[in-house]
Amino acid sequence: MTTSQSPGPQLSPRTDTRPDTRPDTQPGDLAVQATGLVKTFGGHRAVDGVDLEVRRGEVFGVLGPNGAGKTTTLSMLATLLPIDGGEARILGVDVRREPHRVRQLIGLTGQYASVDERLTATENLRLFGRLLGMSRREARSRAVDLLERFGLQEAADRPLSGFSGGMRRRLDLAASLLSRPPLIFLDEPTTGLDPRTRGQMWDTIRELVASGCTVLLTTQYLDEADQLADRIAVIDHGRKVAEGTPEELKAAVGSSTLQVRLTDPARTQEAAGLVAGATGQAPTVTPEAGALNVPLAQADAAADVLIALRAAGVSIASATVAQPTLDEVFLTLTGAPTGAAATDQHENGEVA
Amino acid sequence: MTTLTTPTDTRPAAAGAAVVVDPATLPARPGLRDTLTQTLALAGRSLITMRRNPEQLVDVAIQPLLFTAMFAYLFGGAIAGGVSSYLPTLIPGILGQTALTACMATGISLRDDMDKGVFDRFRSLPIARIAPLAGPAVADLVRYAIAATLTVLTGLAMGYRPGGGLPGVVGGWLVVVAAGWSLSWIFTWLGTVARSAQSVQGISMMVMFPLTFLSNAFVPVDTLPSWLQHFVTWNPVSLVIAAVRDLLNDGQVTWHVGAALLGCLVVVAIFAPLSVRSYARKV
Numbered sequence A: 001m002t003t004s005q006s007p008g009p010q011l012s013p014r015t016d017t018r019p020d021t022r023p024d025t026q027p028g029d030l031a032v033q034a035t036g037l038v039k040t041f042g043g044h045r046a047v048d049g050v051d052l053e054v055r056r057g058e059v060f061g062v063l064g065p066n067g068a069g070k071t072t073t074l075s076m077l078a079t080l081l082p083i084d085g086g087e088a089r090i091l092g093v094d095v096r097r098e099p100h101r102v103r104q105l106i107g108l109t110g111q112y113a114s115v116d117e118r119l120t121a122t123e124n125l126r127l128f129g130r131l132l133g134m135s136r137r138e139a140r141s142r143a144v145d146l147l148e149r150f151g152l153q154e155a156a157d158r159p160l161s162g163f164s165g166g167m168r169r170r171l172d173l174a175a176s177l178l179s180r181p182p183l184i185f186l187d188e189p190t191t192g193l194d195p196r197t198r199g200q201m202w203d204t205i206r207e208l209v210a211s212g213c214t215v216l217l218t219t220q221y222l223d224e225a226d227q228l229a230d231r232i233a234v235i236d237h238g239r240k241v242a243e244g245t246p247e248e249l250k251a252a253v254g255s256s257t258l259q260v261r262l263t264d265p266a267r268t269q270e271a272a273g274l275v276a277g278a279t280g281q282a283p284t285v286t287p288e289a290g291a292l293n294v295p296l297a298q299a300d301a302a303a304d305v306l307i308a309l310r311a312a313g314v315s316i317a318s319a320t321v322a323q324p325t326l327d328e329v330f331l332t333l334t335g336a337p338t339g340a341a342a343t344d345q346h347e348n349g350e351v352a
Numbered sequence B: 001m002t003t004l005t006t007p008t009d010t011r012p013a014a015a016g017a018a019v020v021v022d023p024a025t026l027p028a029r030p031g032l033r034d035t036l037t038q039t040l041a042l043a044g045r046s047l048i049t050m051r052r053n054p055e056q057l058v059d060v061a062i063q064p065l066l067f068t069a070m071f072a073y074l075f076g077g078a079i080a081g082g083v084s085s086y087l088p089t090l091i092p093g094i095l096g097q098t099a100l101t102a103c104m105a106t107g108i109s110l111r112d113d114m115d116k117g118v119f120d121r122f123r124s125l126p127i128a129r130i131a132p133l134a135g136p137a138v139a140d141l142v143r144y145a146i147a148a149t150l151t152v153l154t155g156l157a158m159g160y161r162p163g164g165g166l167p168g169v170v171g172g173w174l175v176v177v178a179a180g181w182s183l184s185w186i187f188t189w190l191g192t193v194a195r196s197a198q199s200v201q202g203i204s205m206m207v208m209f210p211l212t213f214l215s216n217a218f219v220p221v222d223t224l225p226s227w228l229q230h231f232v233t234w235n236p237v238s239l240v241i242a243a244v245r246d247l248l249n250d251g252q253v254t255w256h257v258g259a260a261l262l263g264c265l266v267v268v269a270i271f272a273p274l275s276v277r278s279y280a281r282k283v
Ligand SMILES: Nc1ncnc2c1ncn2[C@@H]1O[C@H](COP(=O)(O)OP(=O)(O)OP(=O)(O)O)[C@@H](O)[C@H]1O
Pocket: A041, A046, A064, A065, A066, A067, A068, A069, A070, A071, A072, A073, A111, A220, B283
């Protein structure tokens, strides 16, 4: 069911979430092309020369801590904020010159709910449908359809004040999909959601991409960017400090760690020997607690360690793989921890 | 459960193809018809809200009753030698005044509304920039209609017998409602430039008091000092009141009516574009 508009590899829907990494993309193929974006609030440069290139059909993640300029960047691309400097094109359309055209190409789910609190879910979707030029009937049936797809049909006629955070987010996303836009902006789509709802949101995003949408999302979580994005730009203090595939970024960050706790602390030294045999590197141990910290070149190596322990009959109480944190990403990428000056490491930009 | 793959999803997986129409073929700006539909859709939104929060209508329900009775008994004797002989002057005056005060709430609630998340969505939708402003203004016609109707009814109950008869009353009523809508653009503009609902309230008061009291609403203009007469005569509220007096008391469509409607048009022509401009710029 996947037919790309240009001859390319035929991929199954599952793996199709990461299509189009062909290097020979042309300017017309870009869903977003921004160069040197600048936004100044007072004297403060909230976005300070950001370049972004998002290819059609990919999920592009913008990763950064609080105040990095993610929302501001998205707002400029979505015509909510005037662009103070630089240029942006959405599917080839100049954002500054033709905002009305750009608005017809995008769907935006902002960081904060942008639905009407005083209306019901159905009324919200019908209103937005009408605003998008649908007939009354079309707006009604599309609302019913979307509410069903987002599991909101039971709450359809209830006031939003009784909605949970996850329900609001879903309604918000549903509202952004009414017009079936080719490009969707998601500003921190899972912040504040519980793990289950978060997983559902991830599935939804994957399905969107499988059905042909391009998604530009922001997140504060490395693992989210890792799970969803084909490519990631890391921004801090309004500047892009790195860009690449999740693999490239993780390689730059280095190892994650496996933390193992044994049921019998007395066997710690024995276990340490087994681990060293499996990974070729000695773990740090805390013998009193029966704990071992194993640095992993790849997360896959965790399995080797556990199998080695199992084979020797060493029983474990718990095992956790700790991901590199966003702080570690920053430390590695910028040479400074989150929040400290991410000064002029801007040379990495692959965009000339 | 979040499933996006029911058969009703007609979006072909063929990606861009179906979804991305050639951007160059999309309209570069909203058409007039679309603008109208969007305005009405947003007026509908305001009406739903009004229906769910009828307390929003308290001011337009109470004020006409209160002011008509109060001013009639307070000034009637002094200005016209009696309550019933003052009513032909007073009722049109109150009508003009309530049209203005009723539209003051437009700016305040717009400012309030603009801070809500849903306005972010309005900004990101391909709709006319004027629609989110004009929609509530259209819904507020209900407010002016209530205010005007209640004022006339209070007058009738107090013994006012309009010389213009039913046609005159209907004509006057229409002028009041139209004036309320037009003048509301002043407050809409204030709503788009002010930083908070409170400041809109404060500024609106300062706009409203001179406009209502420095008018012909309650006193004959020729009793005023001449420098003030100029302002009072050309105050759009005075124009409206003069027109309503002619319609209500004489049943005549005089030049006052033309002047009032023209005045209203001028107000809209100035403040609607200003509002749209500052709304579009607002962060
Ligand atoms: N309207 C505004 N007026 C003044 N400063 C602003 C405004 N909006 C954002 N800023 C500032 O711009 C910077 C970037 O903000 P932005 O909201 O884009 O960050 P963010 O990456 O989205 O952060 P978060 O993860 O907290 O959402 C911050 O320092 C913020 O204080």
